[in-house]
Amino acid sequence: MSEKVLMKGNEAIAEAAVRGGCRFFAGYPITPQNEVPEYLSKRLPEVGGTFIQAESEVSAINMIYGAASVGARALTSSSSPGISLKQEGISYIAGAELPCVIINMVRSGPGLGGIQPAQGDYFQAVKGGGHGDYKLIVLAPSTVQEAVDMVYGSFDLSEKYRVPVLILGDGMIGQIMEAVSLPEMRDVSKIKKPDWALDGKGSGSNRKIINSLYIEPDVLEKMNIKLAGIYRQIEENEVKVEEYLTDDATVVITAYGTVGRIAKSAVNILRSKGIKAGLIRPVTLFPFPYFAYEKAASSNNVKKFVTVELSMGQMIEDVKLGVNGKKPVEFFGRSGGNVMSAEDIVDFIISKEV
Amino acid sequence: MQNIIIAGFGGQGVLSLGQFIAYSAMYEGKNVTWLPSYGPEMRGGTANCSVVVSDEPVASPIIAFPDTLIAMNKPSLDKFVDKVKPGGLIIVNSSIIKDKVKRTDVKVCYINANELSLQAGNTKTANIVVLGAFMKQTGLFAKEDVIKSIEKIFAKKPKVIPMNIKAFEIGYEA
Incomplete structure (x- = not known):
C-alpha cells in the first residue's frame, strides 16, 4: 500500500482498474461517471492499454464482448440510461461465459431522469437486466477505498467464475473525494491468459468457440444448469456483509x-x-x-x-x-x-x- | 469533527477552497470527505461542497447542519444560514455580501476577500484569503502546516506558491 492520495471516486476506480490489470476500456460519455473514461483515455495508453470512446453504448459493450473473448481484462463504465442500452450485450457476455467488469454510477430515473445520485437500478442489477437466465456478481462500495479495493480484485473474481462483475455505485461515490491507498500495480505479463481465450490456435474438435447461441433445447438446458451451479458456488463463496x-x-x-x-x-x-x-x-x-x-x-x-x-x-x-x-x-x-x-x-x- | 459547507458562485474557487481544506486534513493524518454539488453548473451559476474532517473514519459525507458555513455570495448565505449549528461559525465574503447575519447564536466573521486578494496580487486568490480566515477562526490546523499543504498542492506550479501563501497570510491576519 502506498502513501494516501486524495482522489475523486471515479478517478480512483479508474486507477484501481489499471492496477488490477485492466488494459482495455470502451465506453460512451454520460454524467456522473465521465471522470472514469476521461482518466483512462490518458492513463491506458501510458501502460500499453487501449481506450476507445465508442459511437454508442451498444457498440461499447460489444467491444467488451470481443476483447473479453480473446482474454483481455476489459472494463466499461456508464450510468443508468447507458447501462440500460448495454443490457443486450451484457446478457450475451453472461451467456458466452466471459469475464469483464462493468461500472454503473447510478443516476435518478426512470427514462433520461436526472443526473443526481440514486439507487433505482437495484432490480436491474441483481434480478437480471438483460434477457435470459443469468446473474452478475454485483458489488456495492460505500467508500472510495472500498470501491478501489473492489475494482482492483474484480478482474480476478470475474475470471474465477467466468461471470461479469457489476460495480453498482451512484453519483455520490463517483464525485466524492477521499484519501485512498492505491494497491500495487499488477504485472500483467504474469497474469495467465485463460485457456478458453481465443488465440487463433486449435483446429477441428479442438477449436475454441465463444458463443451464446444454443439452438438445441437439451444443449441449452445443460448450459442453464451449469450456469445455475456456478451462481450457487458464488452464493456459497463470495457473499460479503x-x-x-x-x-x-x-x-x-x-x-x-x-x-x-x-x-x-x-x-x-x-x-x-x-x-x-x-x-x-x-x-x-x-x-x-x-x-x-x-x-x-x-x-x-x-x-x-x-x-x-x-x-x-x-x-x-x-x-x-x-x-x-x-x-x-x-x-x-x-x-x-x-x-x-x-x-x-x-x-x-x-x-x-x- | 468539523462539518463545513462552502458555497458561492461558480468561478469563485468554492470547490477548490474545499479541496485545500481536504488536502490539509489528509496531510495532517485526518479522515476527510469532499463532496461537491454537481450538475449543469458553470461560471456564474451556484456551486457548493461539503467537507467533513474527522479523527474517525467519516461515515456520512452529507451535512445537514454544518459547524462552519463559508458563504461567498448572497444566495449561498440565504440558503444555508439557518442550517448552521448554534455556536457554529459563518464566514461571510463581505466584498459581495452587504447584509449582516441576523442570528446571534453563531460566531460571524466578515472578510473583505476580493479587496484583500488584490493585496496578494490577484483576485483569483480570494478563496485562499478566505482559507486563511477559516484556519484562524477555527484553529483546525496550524498556520505552518497549511502553508506546507499549499506548497504541496502547487508543487507542479511553483510560480504561484508565493502569491497563494501571501493571500493565505493576509486572510489569516485579517
Whole structure:
C-alpha cells in the first residue's frame, strides 16, 4: 500500500482498474461517471492499454464482448440510461461465459431522469437486466477505498467464475473525494491468459468457440444448469456483509452503498439518544447476505428493520425474503436525485417510535 | 469533527477552497470527505461542497447542519444560514455580501476577500484569503502546516506558491 492520495471516486476506480490489470476500456460519455473514461483515455495508453470512446453504448459493450473473448481484462463504465442500452450485450457476455467488469454510477430515473445520485437500478442489477437466465456478481462500495479495493480484485473474481462483475455505485461515490491507498500495480505479463481465450490456435474438435447461441433445447438446458451451479458456488463463496452494532440492537437499519455510510452516522446519532440501533450493510448485492437478516430476525432484541434506499423501495424485497415475516420491515427512501441526511433517517425512526 | 459547507458562485474557487481544506486534513493524518454539488453548473451559476474532517473514519459525507458555513455570495448565505449549528461559525465574503447575519447564536466573521486578494496580487486568490480566515477562526490546523499543504498542492506550479501563501497570510491576519 502506498502513501494516501486524495482522489475523486471515479478517478480512483479508474486507477484501481489499471492496477488490477485492466488494459482495455470502451465506453460512451454520460454524467456522473465521465471522470472514469476521461482518466483512462490518458492513463491506458501510458501502460500499453487501449481506450476507445465508442459511437454508442451498444457498440461499447460489444467491444467488451470481443476483447473479453480473446482474454483481455476489459472494463466499461456508464450510468443508468447507458447501462440500460448495454443490457443486450451484457446478457450475451453472461451467456458466452466471459469475464469483464462493468461500472454503473447510478443516476435518478426512470427514462433520461436526472443526473443526481440514486439507487433505482437495484432490480436491474441483481434480478437480471438483460434477457435470459443469468446473474452478475454485483458489488456495492460505500467508500472510495472500498470501491478501489473492489475494482482492483474484480478482474480476478470475474475470471474465477467466468461471470461479469457489476460495480453498482451512484453519483455520490463517483464525485466524492477521499484519501485512498492505491494497491500495487499488477504485472500483467504474469497474469495467465485463460485457456478458453481465443488465440487463433486449435483446429477441428479442438477449436475454441465463444458463443451464446444454443439452438438445441437439451444443449441449452445443460448450459442453464451449469450456469445455475456456478451462481450457487458464488452464493456459497463470495457473499460479503458489514454488520455494525447489531448485537444488542432493537432497530436494525439496512442500506447499501453510499447510503450505508449515511445510515452508519444515523446509528451513531440514535445511540447517542439512547435508541439501540444497528446496521446491516450488504457489500455484495448478488450474492445477497440473506443469512444476516435471518440471524437478526431471530434475535429477541430486534423489534424491527428499517430499509433505507435512494429509491421507492427495491432492496427491501430481498430484506423481506431474509427476514421472512419474523419482524416488521419499514421503508424510508428519497428519490429523484435527492439524498437523505443521517438526521433524516433519525427523524424517521424516532417518528415511528412514538 | 468539523462539518463545513462552502458555497458561492461558480468561478469563485468554492470547490477548490474545499479541496485545500481536504488536502490539509489528509496531510495532517485526518479522515476527510469532499463532496461537491454537481450538475449543469458553470461560471456564474451556484456551486457548493461539503467537507467533513474527522479523527474517525467519516461515515456520512452529507451535512445537514454544518459547524462552519463559508458563504461567498448572497444566495449561498440565504440558503444555508439557518442550517448552521448554534455556536457554529459563518464566514461571510463581505466584498459581495452587504447584509449582516441576523442570528446571534453563531460566531460571524466578515472578510473583505476580493479587496484583500488584490493585496496578494490577484483576485483569483480570494478563496485562499478566505482559507486563511477559516484556519484562524477555527484553529483546525496550524498556520505552518497549511502553508506546507499549499506548497504541496502547487508543487507542479511553483510560480504561484508565493502569491497563494501571501493571500493565505493576509486572510489569516485579517
